[in-house]
Every structure is written in structure tokens, then in C-alpha cells.
């Protein structure tokens with residue numbers, strides 16, 4: 299904030315909007331139509347995507363005064379990972395469709411701020427390459443059908459320093475996404491590749507060697523056949539627990555009963571998420587799912603939240619309703635597309651500053667001060 303107003307004295311204004319809703323509009327005009335529709339689009343009629351945003355309007359912050367908020371500290375340690383603020387970059391695949399530096403630009407921006415990045419299984423840069431440039435990092439698993447391949451992916455993630463495994467449960471198959479269907483566009487099929495698979499020894503063995511121009515179609519077929527595993531059940535988590543020593547977080551929880559099952563299965567965390575409305579159109583808004591889930595399991599498991607976070611007030615509301623931290627998806631993909639590494643840094647700094655000011659002006663100076671009494675419906 300200070301930095302921006304001071305630069306303004308020299309006639310300098312920010313390159314990108316500081317309002318992340320506005321950033322989304324600017325991205326609409328500047329990204330390629332395909333990349334834009336891929337990131338902005340959601341499942342079906344996009345009702346859940348809209349509901350995710352609208353759900354924040356139903357909750358209002360009730361500020362308190364005269365509480366000495368001169369010294370503030372929003373840092374937290376989540377599942378052993380220290381964070382400057384309760385904001386995590388969620389997993390977003392194929393980032394090179396937005397900017398040539400893709401995952402590496404995001405890794406550099408996050409590292410510069412000490413923010414944790416969650417690398418997607420569907421990344422367009424291999425996890426070892428990203429690890430070489432990244433700071434604190436978690437790995438997101440799309441659990442493939444082939445168990446040897448799943449074991450290889452998580453083994454590589456552990457070996458390259460990803461500390462928490464985020465297992466996405468809501469995408470056992472790709473949803474009906476009309477914007478992509480109308481363009482017949484699936485980024486994975488467009489040359490940049492699914493590099494965590496391409497670089498995997500188990501994957502390469504299955505297709506008879508490294509991926510080259512000659513066998514790319516075979517690689518894509520093998521990837522498509524392995525992507526997602528609709529036959530998984532809660533019983534399979536015991537196997538995963540043996541393969542991974544660190545914390546495991548289940549992403550895509552929307553029902554309190556599933557939060558209970560996650561506790562029973564010995565998981566360390568959950569992400570209350572509907573994948574930004576990209577999977578089940580008509581599904582409950584993610585924020586609307588949060589209170590019942592924290593009531594059921596908030597005391598026993600680390601509850602994280604995503605889907606629709608765009609402002610500091612949004613983060614504050616999710617924290618007040620029991621989340622320990624939030625993930626963001628689209629905002630940093632837009633930042634990447636519009637400004638590369640600097641664009642991602644811009645998005646993170648705006649959101650962190652907005653959260654800090656929102657909480658200070660509401661009479662809260664640490665995360666311990668943020669509870670249900672911050673909000674009213």
C-alpha cells in the first residue's frame with residue numbers, strides 16, 4: 299500500500315489491477331481465447347462457479363475498535379510448513395499455457411515471498427525441475443490407475459522435497475466443461491505435455507521408452523487411460539499412507555461425513571473445495587460447505603479452504619468459519635498470464651496486504667484473534 303502510493307508521487311501506477319476481480323477482466327482481454335476459456339471456465343452452466351463467489355456476500359465482517367493493532371503478525375505453521383500468511387498457491391495444471399516460464403515463474407514468485415506452492419500432477423514442468431527453483435512446496439496427486447505409477451510419482455515428490463501430499467478426490471474423471479468442449483481444447487494434448495508423467499520411469503517403461511515426437515500419441519493415450527481413477531474408495535488411503543511419510547491432505551471435501559471419514563482414515567488435513575466449480579455444476583458453494591465441516595472435524599484435522607477467494611475479506615471470512623488457511627487458483631494463473639513471475643508476486647502481495655488491512659481495521663492483529671465472532675450472516 300505505502301509502496302504504491304509513494305510510487306504514485308512519481309506518476310507511477312501499478313501495471314496490473316490491485317482488485318483481483320478486475321484482474322480477471324483484464325486477463326479476459328489479454329490471454330489467448332483458448333487459455334482464457336480454460337482457466338475461467340467451469341463445469342456445466344457454471345452455476346457453482348458463480349455460487350462460490352456469491353457465497354461470500356452472505357457473510358459480513360463485524361469490525362471491532364480500539365484494540366491496539368499496531369503490531370500485526372499473520373504468520374502460521376500449517377502441517378509443519380511455516381507461512382507468512384494463511385494463503386497457499388493451490389495446484390493448477392499446465393501453467394505454461396499462460397506464460398512460457400509456467401511453473402518455474404510461479405515457483406520463483408512464491409519463493410521470493412516465502413509462500414507455499416502446491417505443484418500439480420498435471421504440471422507442464424517436471425517436479426524435479428520445479429523443486430530446484432522453489433521454496434516451500436507441496437505436491438498434488440492425481441491418483442492414476444496404475445499403482446506403480448502412483449507410487450513412483452509420490453516417491454519422486456518426497457525425494458525432491460515436497461513436504462505435504464495433497465490428494466485431489468473430486469476429479470476421478472474430467473467434468474463436462476462446455477467452454478473447452480466447444481473449442482475441442484484440452485491443453486494437455488497440445489504439445490506442452492504432462493511432464494510429471496513424461497519424465498516418470500514407470501510411465502516410460504509402460505510406453506517402451508522416453509516420450510519423443512514418434513511416440514507422443516501413444517504417450518497421450520497412456521496418460522488419458524491412466525488419468526483419474528474412478529474405482530478408488532476410502533480403503534485405498536491405507537496404501538497411500540504407507541507410501542508417504544509426511545502429512546496427507548484430501549482436497550475436494552464438501553460433506554461433513556467425508557470430513558469424518560478423513561479423520562477416521564488418519565489423514566492430516568482436508569481442503570474444503572469444489573475445484574473452483576469446475577467439476578460438479580450445481581454443487582454447493584464451497585464456503586457454504588465450510589461451517590458444517592469445521593463443526594464436525596475442525597478440532598481433529600487441519601481444515602483448508604478454496605474456491606472463490608479473491609479478496610482479503612474473503613480470506614478473513616473463510617478463516618472465521620474455521621479454515622486454517624486458504625488456497626487460490628485462478629487469480630495467480632491470471633497474474634502469471636499477464637505478468638509472469640512479477641504478475642504472480644503482484645497477486646500474492648495484493649491479497650496478503652488486503653488481508654492484513656482488513657483484519658487490522660476489524661481489530662484483529664494475529665490469526666489467533668480470528669474466530670466465528672468476526673462474521674455474521
Ligand code: FNR
Pocket residue numbers: 336337338350388389390391418419420438466549571572573574575576604605606607625626627628629631
Ligand atoms: C485447477 N484446479 C486444480 N486442482 C487440482 O487439484 N489439480 C489441478 O491440476 C488443478 N488444475 C486447475 C487448473 C485450472 C486452470 C484451474 C482454474 C483450477 C483447482 C484449483 O486447485 C482450485 O481448487 C480452484 O482453482 C480454486 O478455486 P478458485 O481460486 O479458482 O476460485
